[in-house]
Amino acid sequence: MINVIGLGPGNENYITKLGENLIENSDVLIGGKRNLETIKDFKGKKIVLGSNLKEIVEYINNNIEKKISVIASGDPSIYGISKYLSENIDTKNLNIISGISSLQYIFSKIYVDMNDLYITSSHGKVPDFDYILSHKKVCMVTDSKIGPHKISKEILNRNLKRTIVVGENLSYDNERITIGSPEDILNIEDFDMNVVVILDEK
């Protein structure tokens, strides 16, 4: 059985008990560098996941009898590895374990409910900001190209009133949560790994 395990936003205390037990009992652990670093005392084989997705799937399909766990940040079904693995591995061999997403984490920190939330991502695509900003409550996982600054500019270009929340390095010691107007966000020079919440001003 191949486990696909969400690790939560980063701090190891957010891993589910089930995920932790499955990892401990695995022969092979596959994941991105940041995620593999989270699992400190794993004794089995570790494989780093990067742009080698095809090779990883080939490896999994050729070793389907092994206890393999693929670890992913947050929830693997929110802009994560679940989609690709479900499309490329027979799902009868897949056991997906949800984790706490960075999106869920940020909403808990700002005391805003996630009801009717529009979830999107800027990873590897040009976001349709007209469509995105037509929603009252948005959360975007960002990449290094399109993040808080670009989002702020798109809001100002449309003369919209929005509050922006930027959650950086969530659950880590260097976590920073900034709440402000698009102008406030543009005054901050740099942001680390982040999710951005866009709230319609009441």
Ligand SMILES: C[S@@+](CC[C@H](N)C(=O)[O-])C[C@H]1O[C@@H](n2cnc3c(N)ncnc32)[C@H](O)[C@@H]1O
């Ligand atoms: C490929 S997506 C994965 C999202 C993940 N599946 C989740 O549910 O949180 C990666 C993006 O998630 C966001 N992210 C993940 N962990 C984060 C954290 N600890 N702090 C801030 N943003 C995070 C960032 O926008 C990052 O670029």
